[in-house]
Amino acid sequence: MSEQGVWTMDVNKEVLKLRGLAVPLTLLAVWWIMTNNEWVSAVFLPPPETVAATCVKLFLKGKIFVDLNESITKVAIGFLAGITAGFVLGTAMGLSSTIEKLFGPLFNAVRQVPILGWIPVLILIFGLTELTKIIFIAMGAFYPMTLNTFDGCRQLKKEYLEVARVFEFNRLRLLWRFILPSALPSILAGIRVSMSEAWMLVIGAEIFFKARGGIGDMMWEAKTRVQMDIVLITILIIGVIGFILNHAMKILENRLLRWRSSN
Amino acid sequence: MNQRGTLDIVNLNKTFNVNGDTTPILENINLKVRQGEFVSIIGPSGCGKTTLLRLVIGLENSYEGEILLDGKRIKGPGLDRGVVFQDHRLLPWLTVERNVGLGLEGKRNGKGMNKQIVQEHLKLVGLQGFEKVYPAQLSGGMAQRAAIARALVNQPELLLLDEPLGALDALTRMYMQLELEKIWQREADVTMIMITHDVEEAVYLSDKVVIMSSRPGTIKKIIPVELPRPRDRASYDFMKLKEEILEEFQLHAENVFSYAI
Numbered sequence: 001m002s003e004q005g006v007w008t009m010d011v012n013k014e015v016l017k018l019r020g021l022a023v024p025l026t027l028l029a030v031w032w033i034m035t036n037n038e039w040v041s042a043v044f045l046p047p048p049e050t051v052a053a054t055c056v057k058l059f060l061k062g063k064i065f066v067d068l069n070e071s072i073t074k075v076a077i078g079f080l081a082g083i084t085a086g087f088v089l090g091t092a093m094g095l096s097s098t099i100e101k102l103f104g105p106l107f108n109a110v111r112q113v114p115i116l117g118w119i120p121v122l123i124l125i126f127g128l129t130e131l132t133k134i135i136f137i138a139m140g141a142f143y144p145m146t147l148n149t150f151d152g153c154r155q156l157k158k159e160y161l162e163v164a165r166v167f168e169f170n171r172l173r174l175l176w177r178f179i180l181p182s183a184l185p186s187i188l189a190g191i192r193v194s195m196s197e198a199w200m201l202v203i204g205a206e207i208f209f210k211a212r213g214g215i216g217d218m219m220w221e222a223k224t225r226v227q228m229d230i231v232l233i234t235i236l237i238i239g240v241i242g243f244i245l246n247h248a249m250k251i252l253e254n255r256l257l258r259w260r261s262s263n
Numbered sequence: 264m265n266q267r268g269t270l271d272i273v274n275l276n277k278t279f280n281v282n283g284d285t286t287p288i289l290e291n292i293n294l295k296v297r298q299g300e301f302v303s304i305i306g307p308s309g310c311g312k313t314t315l316l317r318l319v320i321g322l323e324n325s326y327e328g329e330i331l332l333d334g335k336r337i338k339g340p341g342l343d344r345g346v347v348f349q350d351h352r353l354l355p356w357l358t359v360e361r362n363v364g365l366g367l368e369g370k371r372n373g374k375g376m377n378k379q380i381v382q383e384h385l386k387l388v389g390l391q392g393f394e395k396v397y398p399a400q401l402s403g404g405m406a407q408r409a410a411i412a413r414a415l416v417n418q419p420e421l422l423l424l425d426e427p428l429g430a431l432d433a434l435t436r437m438y439m440q441l442e443l444e445k446i447w448q449r450e451a452d453v454t455m456i457m458i459t460h461d462v463e464e465a466v467y468l469s470d471k472v473v474i475m476s477s478r479p480g481t482i483k484k485i486i487p488v489e490l491p492r493p494r495d496r497a498s499y500d501f502m503k504l505k506e507e508i509l510e511e512f513q514l515h516a517e518n519v520f521s522y523a524i
Contacts, residue, residue, distance in 0.1 A: 162322055163352050165340045167366045167417075177365070181356040259356045259397040 046229045054229040055236075068237070070214040071202050078134040079198035082141025083191055090146040090190075094153020095179070111143045115201060119208050133205035140201040141194035148190025152183025185257055192249040199242050267333060268420035268454035270296040270319065275328035277314060287479035288314050292328070294473060294482065298420075301447055301455045303465035304473045307512065311480025312458050316425050319456065320346050332421065342366060345414030345453075349426040351406040353398040359409050360385070360394035366417040384412040387446060404435040408442070415450060422450075424457040428464065440467050444493065462508050466501060467494050474511050484511060 028048060034040055035047035042050070058064045089107070093100040118139060126132040156179050164174045180187075206216025215234055222230035275292040278285045288311045296302050304312045317323045318330055321340035330337045332344070340346075345366075353362045364381040372380070385391050388408035398406055407427060414422055427443075428436045447455055447468070459465050465472045469488050476483040486508060490500055 159348070159350065159352055160354065162348075163346075163354075163365075165322065166320065166344075166346045168340065168342055168369070173369065177357075177368075178354070181354070184356070259399060261399065 043226065044228060046232070051229045051232050055233050058230070058233060064215075064218070064237075067213055067215050067218045071206065071216065072241075074130070074133055074205070074214070075137060075198050075202045078137025078202070079141045079195060081134065082138035082198065083145040083194050085138070086142045086145025086190065086194065087149050087187070089142075090149025091153055091180075091183075093146075094150045094183070095175070100150075107146065111147075115140050116204070123209070128209050133202070133209050136205045136209070137198045137201045140197040144193040144197060145187075145190040148186045148193070149183065152186025152190075153179055155186065156182045185253075185260070188249070188253045188256065192246060192253070195245050195249060196242055199238075199245060203238060268298040268452060269333055270294070270421060270454065270456070271329065271331040271334070272319075273329040273331070275315075275318070275326060275330060277311070277318065277323070277326045289318075289326075290479040290481050292480075292482055294485075296454055296456060298454055299451055300470045301457070301468055302471050302473060303457045303459055303469040304475060305459055305462065305465050305508070306475030306480070306483075307477055308460075310475040310477035312475050313425060315475075315480065316423055316456065316458050319421070320344060320423055342417045343419055344421045344423055345417060345419035347407070347410050347414050347422070347424045347427045349429045351398070351403075351410040353401075353406055353409055353413070355398050358395050358397055359390060359401070362398065362409055363412045363416055365413055380416060381412075384416050387415070387449065388412045389442070402435075403431050404439055407431065407439065411443075411446065415446075415453070418453075420452075420454060422453050422455045424455065426458050426460065429460065436461075436464070440464055441493075444468055448492075462505055463496065466490075466504050466508065467496060472508060474508060 031045070032048050035042065035045055046054075089103065093103060093107075115136065118136065122132045122136055126135065160178055160182070161174075164178050169177065202214070203216035203219070206214040207220050215238060219231055219234035222228075222234065272292050272294040275289055276287070277289040278287050280286075292315065294302075304315065306312045314323060318326055319332075319337065321337055321344070324339065353359075354365070357365070360381055363384055364377055367377045367380060370377070382391075385394065388411055390405065390408055390412065393401070393405070393409075398409070401409065407430075411427070428439050431439060444467070447453070457465075457468065466488055472486045472488060473482055474484045474486065475481065486504070488504060490498075490504070494501055
């Protein structure tokens with residue numbers, strides 16, 4: 001009879017894995033009931049089946065892939081630029097207290113300005129160009145990456161520094177073997193936060209900087225034409241892609257930080 | 264040059280400056296350690312024994328007097344001295360194999376050669392088969408074995424052990440003492456200096472036991488241990504020596520032997 005007990009436990013585990021779907025499914029049901037009974041106007045909230053049909057149509061038409069490609073390319077460039085700069089500044093401030101004293105106060109003052117607050121400045125300097133959007137995204141990725149890398153580089157315990165001294169490690173090997181690996185959990189967390197920041201900002205960039213093309217532009221256009229179904233689809237796509245990016249980073253983190261677990 | 268691994272400490276004084284006050288930590292320390300000798304330094308907490316070891320390691324720099332390794336003054340850490348800390352201090356992000364090979368990385372031995380040296384040392388401490396394991400997956404005793412292997416990989420003249428077994432449970436500890444003696448016998452050229460709190464451990468392993476007293480730290484007595492190896496913890500001579508050392512700390516029970524016999 002113990003076998004059955006084990007079997008029951010397995011089922012429970014499988015069920016537990018799916019419990020994250022319970023709330024979304026309930027919401028979907030509520031949505032369906034509300035729209036099909038015409039409790040709300042279809043202009044404000046089209047029924048789920050209409051949204052699904054529009055979604056299929058959009059993907060068949062194929063323009064959405066062009067838009068997605070547009071947005072993802074921008075994010076990729078801005079994100080890479082932002083985390084590279086953040087990594088360099090974070091590591092430099094983490095390693096050298098002189099650099100930290102020189103740049104730290106300025107960095108901490110500047111990062112108090114919300115990213116959105118830079119929009120007028122960016123438009124006045126760079127105009128409504130692709131570069132403006134990429135800089136905007138890069139700034140969003142830059143701050144969390146810098147902070148996390150800086151924190152991470154300060155993680156190394158004094159005890160390990162003594163080990164490095166005992167083995168006569170030079171600075172480069174100290175950085176490579178000791179400081180960066182001990183900073184890696186922080187750095188990866190920084191990359192993950194920067195990535196979702198960059199992905200969120202691309203929508204803002206496309207709306208505020210009057211893009212032609214891109215998923216944010218598609219959303220804004222649909223709003224102008226009062227096409228709630230397309231607005232909802234873009235929201236869904238943005239959410240799903242963000243979720244996938246975050247999840248992919250988590251998997252990468254688990255792989256790279258295997259040494260932390262003790263199983 | 265053929266006197267590799269000889270340590271001479273002559274008239275050593277060490278002070279710490281705390282808030283402008285100069286506190287003597289070590290006073291007039293004189294100690295000679297021959298090549299291949301196993302020496303234990305034992306003393307109450309705060310007697311400066313760890314500071315003494317850190318001076319020999321080279322992690323503490325300013326001192327008066329002389330600390331000479333093969334006649335040369337010690338100025339900083341070096342690969343001629345291997346160190347085992349109380350906490351194993353293996354790098355958690357490297358496998359056992361790479362941790363043990365840490366000291367070989369800068370050397371141009373060639374990859375195959377380095378791998379072979381690492382293998383030999385893993386065998387020496389009984390950790391074959393654990394090459395790809397991360398430190399978090401090791402038990403305390405195994406981690407400390409890896410730390411010993413790591414310290415020996417560069418073939419140091421001097422192995423400095425700072426309470427290496429202090430964090431282990433009593434049984435693992437006795438087992439590791441056995442292992443440590445085996446390692447010391449196989450690496451016959453290596454001089455070993457160990458800090459310990461444990462009188463029995465000191466008597467079991469050492470050729471001589473250095474007893475320190477505190478405030479300021481001075482050497483109170485050096486007791487040679489001439490018992491044949493491997494030593495029998497339950498033998499009369501062993502117990503007698505143990506008692507003699509405990510007496511230095513005024514810790515022995517009166518007439519314990521007359522009751523026992």
